[in-house]
Amino acid sequence: xxxxxxxxxxxxxxxxxxxxxxxxxxxxxxxxxxxxxxxxxxxxxxxxxxxxxxxxxxxxxxxxxxxxxxxxxxxxxxxxxxxxxxxxxxxxxxxxxxxxxxxxxxxxxxxxxxxxxxxxxxxxxxxxxxxxxxxxxxxxxxxxxxxxxxxxxxxxxxxxxxxxxxxxxxxxxxxxxxxxxxxxxxxxxxxxxxxxxxxxxxxxxxxxxxxxxxxxxxxxxxxxxxxxxxxxxxxxxxxxxxxxxxxxxxxxxxxxxxxxxxxxxxxxxxxxxxxxxxxxxxxxxxxxxxxxxxxxxxxxxxxxxxxxxxxxxxxxxxxxxxxxxxxxxxxxxxxxxxxxxxxxxxxxxxxxxxxxxxxxxxxxxxxxxxxxxxxxxxxxxxxxxxxxxxxxxxxxxxxx
Numbered sequence: 588x589x590x591x592x593x594x595x596x597x598x599x600x601x602x603x604x605x606x607x608x609x610x611x612x613x614x615x616x617x618x619x620x621x622x623x624x625x626x627x628x629x630x631x632x633x634x635x636x637x638x639x640x641x642x643x644x645x646x647x648x649x650x651x652x653x654x655x656x657x658x659x660x661x662x663x664x665x666x667x668x669x670x671x672x673x674x675x676x677x678x679x680x681x682x683x684x685x686x687x688x689x690x691x692x693x694x695x696x697x698x699x700x701x702x703x704x705x706x707x708x709x710x711x712x713x714x715x716x717x718x719x720x721x722x723x724x725x726x727x728x729x730x731x732x733x734x735x736x737x738x739x740x741x742x743x744x745x746x747x748x749x750x751x752x753x754x755x756x757x758x759x760x761x762x763x764x765x766x767x768x769x770x771x772x773x774x775x776x777x778x779x780x781x782x783x784x785x786x787x788x789x790x791x792x793x794x795x796x797x798x799x800x801x802x803x804x805x806x807x808x809x810x811x812x813x814x815x816x817x818x819x820x821x822x823x824x825x826x827x828x829x830x831x832x833x834x835x836x837x838x839x840x841x842x843x844x845x846x847x848x849x850x851x852x853x854x855x856x857x858x859x860x861x862x863x864x865x866x867x868x869x870x871x872x873x874x875x876x877x878x879x880x881x882x883x884x885x886x887x888x889x890x891x892x893x894x895x896x897x898x899x900x901x902x903x904x905x906x907x908x909x910x911x912x913x914x915x916x917x918x919x920x921x922x923x924x925x926x927x928x929x930x931x932x933x934x935x936x937x938x939x940x941x942x943x944x945x946x947x948x949x950x951x952x953x954x955x956x957x958x959x960x961x962x963x964x965x966x967x968x969x970x971x972x973x974x975x976x977x978x979x980x981x982x983x984x985x986x987x
Contacts, residue, residue: 605829605899607817608809615745615782615805616641616649616713622743622805623653629708632659634692634731636667638715638747638820646713646745647685657687659707663714663727664693664823693723697767698730704738711743715822716781718751719836720760721768721943722822725784729770732788736800744804746782746982748816750832753986754778755977757836757908759969760945769945774970776836776908778986779977782806786980804982811984815903824878825855830895833902837909838894840949843940845931846916847873847889851882859912860891863930866916869893910959917953 615622616639631650633639639646650657660667660682667682667689680689690696690703704710712731714724728744735742757775771784771793779787782804787793789800810816821827826835835856841848846866849858851873860866862884871889873882894912919925920933934940934950941947952962978985 605903606815608814609817609819611809612748612814612816613808614641614747615807616646616747618805618808619649619653622711622745623655625743625803626650626655626709629656630706631655631657632661632704632707632710633657634661634663634710634712634714634727636663636714638818638822639713640820646711647682647687651685657685659703660687660689661692661699661703661710661731662689664723692727692730697727699734701734701738704734704740707740709741709743710735711745712781712785713745713747714781715747715818715820716749717818717822717826717832717835718749718776718778719839720757720771720773720775720777720945721839722835723767724822725781726767726770728781728785729788729794732785732800732802733794733798735802736794736798739801742800742802744782744785744802746780746804746806748807748810748814749778749780749812750816750818750829751776751836752778752780752812753815753903754906755970755974756906757970758944758946758949758966759973764941764945764947766942768942772973774966774973775943775945777973777977778812779980780807780810780982783977783980783982786982787977790980791976806982812981812986813984825850827853827855828857829899830897830902831856833899833905834894834897837912840913840940840943841916843935843938843943843950844913844917844933845883845920845935846933847871847883847891849873850879851875851885854893854895855879857895858891858893859916860889862887862889864920864925865890866919867892907963910962914953914959918956921954 635646641649679691682689712728716724755774755776755778759774760769760772817829826832838848838856841859846859846861849855852871858871869891873885917933940950948965
C-alpha cells in the first residue's frame, strides 16, 4: 500500500516550521490575583491532574502555598498523576505529598457524590483538554457541574487553550449514541475551550433536569481561536507530543476497529497498523507498559503507516476532520483481495465506533462504499447549526 501521507508534504515549504503562541498566552490558573480573593474563608475541592500546572508548580501546591483551605482532590480518567491506562478504573487514595484525599471520578463513581462534596464551599476545575468530543475530561467536567448544582456549591473553571481550537468539524452527537466518550450534542472537533463548553452546557440546559450551575470562568489572556498552543505537559499517557494531539481527533476512530494506533509503543496516535495485513512498510510491536497495560495486538509485529513525519505546520492548517486514513484502511481490509482472510471484522463487534462518532451513520456509510464527500454531507448542516450556537458562548475571538 502506498504511503498515505506523502501527498500532504508536496504542498508545504520544506523549511516551514510550526509556530506556537505560548509566550503571548496567560492561562487562567496563572492569574491568581483574579481568583484567590474568591477562595478566602472557603473550603475548596479541586478537579485536577498532571496538566494542572502553573509553570513548574502544580495548582494544588500553589493553592496550599497561598494558605487556601484545600480539603479534597478529585481525579479524572488516568488519575491524579496521569499514569493510569485509558478506561482503567482509578481508585480512591491519599496524596503522599500533601496528605489530601484523592477521590476518583473514573470508576464506579464518575459524578461526585453528595457525601464527597459535603463541607465544600467551592470546586475548582483546572484540566488541559485537547478539543475532541470523545476526550473524557469534558464529560467529567459535566458531571462535576451537575453535582455542584445539585449541592449548591459554586464552581470555578480555570480555562486553558484548546490545541485543536482552530476549526470545527465532524458528526454531531445523536442522543441514541450518548456515552461517557460523548455526552454533548457537539461535533467531534468542537473548537471550544473547557470554559466555553461549560457555558454552553449550563445555558443550553444540558445538565440533568435542566438545572443551572453557579459557575465562573477565569479566561486565558492573549488567546484566540487562531492561536496555536503547545501543551507543556502530556495530557494523558497516550498523547505524548503535539503530533499525537493534532492527529488524535482523526485517528481515535481506529479505537473502534481491529487496527492498532500505536498504544504500547512510544508513538501512540502517530502510527497505525495490523499484524495480519500489509497495510504499509512501517513495522511496530505493541508492548504492555504504563498507560497501556493490554495494548491491541500485544507482542505482535504490526505492518502499517508512520504518520509522525507529517509536519506540524501542515496539521495546524487542517480545517476539517480527516477521514482518508480510516476509509483507506477500511476499504483495503474489506476489499475483494482480502475476502475470506479476515479473522475479525474491521469494525469491532461492540460497535464502539458508533460511540466515538456519536452516530452509526459513519460506520454504515463506509461499509456502503460512500465517498468521503458524500459522508461529509451527512453532517454539514448539523455543523452549521452548531457553529451558530457555539458563537453565543465564545470567550475569545474566533478563527473566522
